[in-house]
Amino acid sequence: MVMFSQLRRCDITDDQDRQAKLLDLSIDLLDSDYPPITRLFFLNDKNKKHWLPWEQVRTIDLKSHRIGVQNLNERQQLVAGSLGKDVLLGDDILDALVLDLQNRRATRANDLWLEGDESRLELRAADTSFGGFLRRLSGGRYGRISKSALCDWRYVEFLRGEPDAVRNGEGYHLRVARLPPGEIARLTDMLPYLHAAELITLLPDAKAVDALEVLSPERQLQVFEELEEEQALALLTLMAPDIAADLVGRLPTKLMRRHLERLPQLQSERIIDLLRYPEDTVGGIMTNDVVFVRANLTVAEARKKLKQPLKTPDFVYIVYIVENEESRRLRGVISLRNLITADDEQQLEDIMDPYLTTLNPLSLAQEGAYRVIDSHMAALPVVGGEGQLLGLVTVDAAIVQVAPPSWRTQAPRIFS
Amino acid sequence: MKKTRTAGGLERVDAQEAQTLPLEPRSIRSGLRLSIRGRGVHLRGLRRPPKGILRWLAILGPGLIATSAGNDAGGIATYTQAGAKFGYELIWVMVILTVSFAVVQEMCARLGAATGRGLLDLIRERFGIGWSLFAIVIILIANGGVTVSEFVGIGAAMELLGVSKYIAVPVGAVVIWYLVIYGSYAKVERILLVMTLVFFAYPVAAIMARPNWVEVVRGAFIPTFRSDPAYIFLVVGLLGTTITPYIQIFQQSSLARRHYGPERIDAYVGAVFSNLMSISMIIATAATLYVAGHRDIETAADAARALEPVMGASAKVLFAIGLLGATLLAGAVLPLATAYAVSEAFGVPKGVNLDFRRGKVFFSLFTALVVIGAALALVPGLPVIKLLVGVQVLNGILLPIILIFILLLINDKRLTAELKNTRRNNVLAIGTLILITSAVVVMLGSQVLEFFGIKLFGG
Numbered sequence: 001m002v003m004f005s006q007l008r009r010c011d012i013t014d015d016q017d018r019q020a021k022l023l024d025l026s027i028d029l030l031d032s033d034y035p036p037i038t039r040l041f042f043l044n045d046k047n048k049k050h051w052l053p054w055e056q057v058r059t060i061d062l063k064s065h066r067i068g069v070q071n072l073n074e075r076q077q078l079v080a081g082s083l084g085k086d087v088l089l090g091d092d093i094l095d096a097l098v099l100d101l102q103n104r105r106a107t108r109a110n111d112l113w114l115e116g117d118e119s120r121l122e123l124r125a126a127d128t129s130f131g132g133f134l135r136r137l138s139g140g141r142y143g144r145i146s147k148s149a150l151c152d153w154r155y156v157e158f159l160r161g162e163p164d165a166v167r168n169g170e171g172y173h174l175r176v177a178r179l180p181p182g183e184i185a186r187l188t189d190m191l192p193y194l195h196a197a198e199l200i201t202l203l204p205d206a207k208a209v210d211a212l213e214v215l216s217p218e219r220q221l222q223v224f225e226e227l228e229e230e231q232a233l234a235l236l237t238l239m240a241p242d243i244a245a246d247l248v249g250r251l252p253t254k255l256m257r258r259h260l261e262r263l264p265q266l267q268s269e270r271i272i273d274l275l276r277y278p279e280d281t282v283g284g285i286m287t288n289d290v291v292f293v294r295a296n297l298t299v300a301e302a303r304k305k306l307k308q309p310l311k312t313p314d315f316v317y318i319v320y321i322v323e324n325e326e327s328r329r330l331r332g333v334i335s336l337r338n339l340i341t342a343d344d345e346q347q348l349e350d351i352m353d354p355y356l357t358t359l360n361p362l363s364l365a366q367e368g369a370y371r372v373i374d375s376h377m378a379a380l381p382v383v384g385g386e387g388q389l390l391g392l393v394t395v396d397a398a399i400v401q402v403a404p405p406s407w408r409t410q411a412p413r414i415f416s
Numbered sequence: 417m418k419k420t421r422t423a424g425g426l427e428r429v430d431a432q433e434a435q436t437l438p439l440e441p442r443s444i445r446s447g448l449r450l451s452i453r454g455r456g457v458h459l460r461g462l463r464r465p466p467k468g469i470l471r472w473l474a475i476l477g478p479g480l481i482a483t484s485a486g487n488d489a490g491g492i493a494t495y496t497q498a499g500a501k502f503g504y505e506l507i508w509v510m511v512i513l514t515v516s517f518a519v520v521q522e523m524c525a526r527l528g529a530a531t532g533r534g535l536l537d538l539i540r541e542r543f544g545i546g547w548s549l550f551a552i553v554i555i556l557i558a559n560g561g562v563t564v565s566e567f568v569g570i571g572a573a574m575e576l577l578g579v580s581k582y583i584a585v586p587v588g589a590v591v592i593w594y595l596v597i598y599g600s601y602a603k604v605e606r607i608l609l610v611m612t613l614v615f616f617a618y619p620v621a622a623i624m625a626r627p628n629w630v631e632v633v634r635g636a637f638i639p640t641f642r643s644d645p646a647y648i649f650l651v652v653g654l655l656g657t658t659i660t661p662y663i664q665i666f667q668q669s670s671l672a673r674r675h676y677g678p679e680r681i682d683a684y685v686g687a688v689f690s691n692l693m694s695i696s697m698i699i700a701t702a703a704t705l706y707v708a709g710h711r712d713i714e715t716a717a718d719a720a721r722a723l724e725p726v727m728g729a730s731a732k733v734l735f736a737i738g739l740l741g742a743t744l745l746a747g748a749v750l751p752l753a754t755a756y757a758v759s760e761a762f763g764v765p766k767g768v769n770l771d772f773r774r775g776k777v778f779f780s781l782f783t784a785l786v787v788i789g790a791a792l793a794l795v796p797g798l799p800v801i802k803l804l805v806g807v808q809v810l811n812g813i814l815l816p817i818i819l820i821f822i823l824l825l826i827n828d829k830r831l832t833a834e835l836k837n838t839r840r841n842n843v844l845a846i847g848t849l850i851l852i853t854s855a856v857v858v859m860l861g862s863q864v865l866e867f868f869g870i871k872l873f874g875g
Contacts, residue, residue: 095540095548097763108540108763128763136545161541190765193532222532225674249462252675253448256462260452272452275459284461 002062003127004089004112006140010065012042012052014072020044022067026051026086027123030171033154034122037114038086040067041078049078057118085171087158089123094136097195098126099157101175104183106190111135111143113150125150163197163226172202181210188215188223197226205231209238221250233259237267240314242287242397245274274391282368283361285401286382288391289313292320293348295331300344315394317378321352328388330381332356358383361390368393369401487615487693488746489569489739490562490811493804494653495694496719499701501646501711504627504635509651510695511636513658516848518687520659520819523837523845525683527826529676530835535818536761538825548761551821558814559754561807563785566750567793569743572716572800576736582794589790592748593783596768601748611741614734617726619696624725625703632699645866648859653805655852656812658694676835697722713801751785813860816853823849 004025012020020042027035039051052075059068076082087093093109100107110132113125127135127150135143157176166172176184176199184203188196188211196215200208200223212220212235224232224247236244236259248256248271260268270288277283291309293302302319310316317336323329332352342351357375359368359382372380372393379394448459487495498506531538536555540548570588571581595601641647701722705713713719720735727734752768755778759766764777772779823845826837837845 095545105765106763107765110545110763130762133545133549133762137549192537245461249459253450257450257452268452272457272459275461276457278460 002060002114003132003135003140003145004094004114005132005135006062007060007067007114008090009140010060010062010067012040012067012069012072014069016071018072020050020072023049024088024090026083026088028085029087029158030085030173032122034115034124035153036116037089037121037123040069041088042075044075050075051078051082052076054121060118060121087171092160093126093158097159097161097191098151099159099176099187099199100126100128100151101155101157101179102151104179104187106187106195107151113145123153125153126156127151159191159195159198161192161195161198163194163201166198166201167228174202177203177207181207182214184211185214189219193219193222194226197223200235201227201231205234205238209235213239213243217246217250220247225251233262236271237264240287241267241270241274241289242285245271246279249275249279277361280365281362282359282365282382282393283390285365285369285397286359286361286391286393287315287397289315290320290381290389290392291316291318292322292328292389294324295321295349295352297348298344299339299342299346299348299351302339302348306339315379315392318392320381320389320392321348322389327386330356330358330383330387330389333381356381359393365401369398372398373402487612487690487697487742488562488566489572489743490565490804490808491657491694492569492615492697492719492739492742493565493713493801494650494657494808495697496701496705496722497713497801497805498650498654499698499722500705500713500718501650502642503702503706504631504699505640505642506647506650506654507632507635507695507698508637508639509654510658510691510698512851513654514688514691515844516851517659517691518684519841519844519848520822521687522680522683523822523826523841525679526676526835527822527832529679530673530826530832532673534757534760535821535825536757538831539821540761542825542828542831543821551818552758552761554814554817555754555757558811558818559750560785560789561810563747563750563754563789564792565804565807566743566747567790568798568800568803569716569739570747571793573736573739573743576716576720576732576739585790585793588744588747589786592744592751593786596748596752596782597779601768605745608741608745611737612745614738615693615742617723617734617738618693618700621723621726622696622699622703625700625722627699627703636695645859645862648855648862649809650805652812652855652859653808654812655855656810656815657808658691659815659848659852660811673833673835700725715800719801747786747789751782751789754785755779755781809859812852813856816849816856819845819849819852 007025008022010022012022022040022042024041025037026039026041028038029035037054039053040057041049041051044050052069052072056069056071056074057067058070059066061068089112093112095108095110097106098109099105107126107128109126109128110130111127112123113127114121115124116122127145129146129149131143131146131149133143135141135145155175157173160170176187179187184199184207188199191199196219200212203211208231212223215223224235227235236248239247244267248259251259260272263271273288274283274286277286279285289312291306291313293306293309297305306319319334319336319339320330321332321334323331331349332354333356334348334352338351357371357377357380359371359380361382361384368380368382372395377395379392381392382390384390448462450457450459527535527538536548536551539551567585567588571585574584574588575581595604701713701719704722704725705711705718710718710721716735716739717732720732723731723735756766758781759775759778762777765775766778767775770778823837823842826832826835827842829836
């Protein structure tokens with residue numbers, strides 16, 4: 001019905017013909033998909049900010065730029081804290097970065113589209129077009145409204161640019177959490193790092209980890225350091241060990257030790273194990289979150305045994321067969337497909353593939369990466385001097401290694 | 417257990433017995449010994465920035481190269497013109513500017529680290545849409561002007577090599593456009609940087625030309641004021657070409673606010689090196705051209721003559737190569753950074769990784785800057801050096817406006833929190849601002865008065 005820039009030109013008049021100039025409007029962000037206007041803000045004659053509740057509004061007359069209210073004298077002065085959880089349309093939302101989830105982009109609200117009437121006026125959309133820019137500059141006089149450039153507010157996430165805002169309990173719709181992790185990560189990559197950290201803080205841990213894993217290493221570090229320690233630990237715990245190791249290895253030594261000591265034993269040891277290898281070696285690009293099972297089992301036993309281990313790792317498509325859990329000496333591999341389709345009574349040793357290409361943890365990362373890519377396998381195992389299974393290099397990690405630098409952050413990572 | 421090298425696992429695993437270590441073990445860095453949960457561990461895979469001497473090399477290496485590249489066409493023209501016209505007299509400006517430049521440079525780095533955002537982005541959010549449009553226009557004018565001067569530089573460099581600018585400039589524009597849009601720019605960047613190393617001949621030339629060191633020191637520490645419009649014009653030009661750090665806050669910073677600290681030194685060291693380089697250009701030109709009575713540089717060939725003490729007959733060609741490298745670099749980076757910053761302020765998608773459909777505004781801006789820059793550089797009969805210096809003067813005029821924005825933003829506690837300006841910072845920065853503003857006012861004032869027939873200076 002009306003653009004915020006047009007409404008802003010209006011004067012507020014009451015029944016006794018007292019007048020004031022409209023400054024701003026506030027909304028209750030979390031009220032509904034389309035949040036209603038809650039208050040009008042204006043200056044009194046002493047240049048102090050005051051407000052009236054929206055219920056006071058009787059008429060909106062855009063032709064004569066007038067908003068009629070009952071009684072301007074029922075105004076209240078705006079003092080620190082009296083804003084509560086309300087968000088100001090002009091001061092907070094206009095010009096700020098907002099996430100347009102429909103088009104998967106970070107953009108700016110040049111103007112806002114309001115709909116409704118005197119009883120309830122709702123924020124319906126953000127105008128991100130150049131027209132909105134013009135309209136703002138001209139105080140609502142010029143700038144065509146193009147419906148196609150309006151971002152439906154139902155698909156907008158409004159960020160404050162301050163990770164602390166989440167911790168202070170500001171309202172968020174969390175609409176962004178509905179997107180797949182890769183898309184969240186792409187969006188995060190477009191944002192300045194404080195916005196990005198705010199977004200990661202906001203997301204549920206599982207989503208946050210997925211998004212954080214996909215970010216470029218520098219960005220990851222910037223964002224990670226803005227997180228609170230509890231959340232940082234929670235995310236590190238859930239993260240794939242290879243990515244966690246890359247991240248932890250970049251932290252200042254003191255912080256690194258602190259995190260490693262506070263992480264759950266298993267994850268902490270995995271990360272430490274990976275950090276033993278220089279980053280330009282196969283060990284530096286492998287992950288050690290591997291699914292393996294003892295050789296002298298039947299298929300049915302193996303399936304039962306693997307039920308739990310298969311739940312967490314990113315890469316589960318190949319199961320490695322080892323002599324026993326202690327020595328971890330690699331005997332062969334079996335794909336998940338073969339394991340599921342095989343007969344229950346068959347021995348694992350009979351159906352596994354005992355011929356395999358392995359990688360040495362200390363050979364060059366580049367060579368190892370080419371071996372993985374040339375093998376046309378989803379991953380190759382990394383085996384130590386005693387023949388023990390140390391980890392695996394997925395094709396994702398290999399591609400990142402050999403791709404030109406400009407591709408690295410864009411290469412999708414599926415397995416790890 | 418027999419340790420043999422196996423051929424990539426073509427045997428059965430059990431026959432393979434053990435994957436042996438490589439025959440020639442790789443040398444491994446010592447890494448970091450840490451005790452975690454009471455257990456000693458040796459971590460070699462830490463991704464750490466280098467420390468000690470390596471750190472200094474890491475700072476100075478790129479810093480030095482960036483410094484030489486930072487001396488683009490406009491810079492070279494202004495510094496050599498200053499040396500040719502007034503000998504060693506203007507060096508004091510550069511000495512004062514070293515402090516100012518270091519302060520401004522450091523403020524920009526800090527603002528970037530504290531907010532992680534570009535300048536126009538911050539202006540849009542803090543000062544609203546009107547001011548942001550104003551800043552966009554200022555930056556478009558300033559950077560547009562410099563872009564033109566880069567293309568003029570490309571033309572001048574190629575003419576030294578015997579290629580007509582009417583061929584060189586359009587080809588240069590197409591090459592820049594293609595490299596940036598199709599992403600192979602990063603590779604070519606290194607070649608261009610190597611080309612600019614030619615300019616390290618300037619400090620050598622400055623010494624080999626046997627300048628009168630007493631005069632150099634006098635010029636550096638005793639300010640002289642001349643009532644010559646050309647003098648004040650060049651002072652503003654020097655300001656405009658030296659203090660151009662806001663380039664770096666066009667882009668989002670890769671620093672995090674929690675670790676800001678070492679970058680302060682980087683900024684200071686960078687500023688000092690960059691200005692030493694500029695001063696050596698002034699000295700080299702003063703000791704050759706000024707002394708020889710050649711007081712006005714009109715073409716790039718004149719400017720190249722300052723390098724003759726080092727390079728002899730090949731000075732022209734080598735100068736052309738350096739100039740070409742520097743101008744191609746700046747000719748690509750400037751339009752790109754500008755398009756990036758403006759898109760950011762408008763809130764439209766940005767980045768060379770987008771396809772055209774998604775980044776219409778970004779690509780159009782970039783293309784327009786390149787095309788218009790190249791087209792204006794092709795206007796026949798341009799006074800090359802005058803134009804280059806003129807653009808730097810224009811930058812000097814616009815500089816106070818940008819500085820005011822930077823100062824307001826960095827003193828905004830909500831943005832910068834503990835990275836806010838200290839009082840000393842503010843004193844130095846405001847001092848710089850006053851210095852620049854008064855230079856600009858004096859210059860503009862004298863020009864306006866001259867227009868009305870009143871001569872302030874008897875030039």
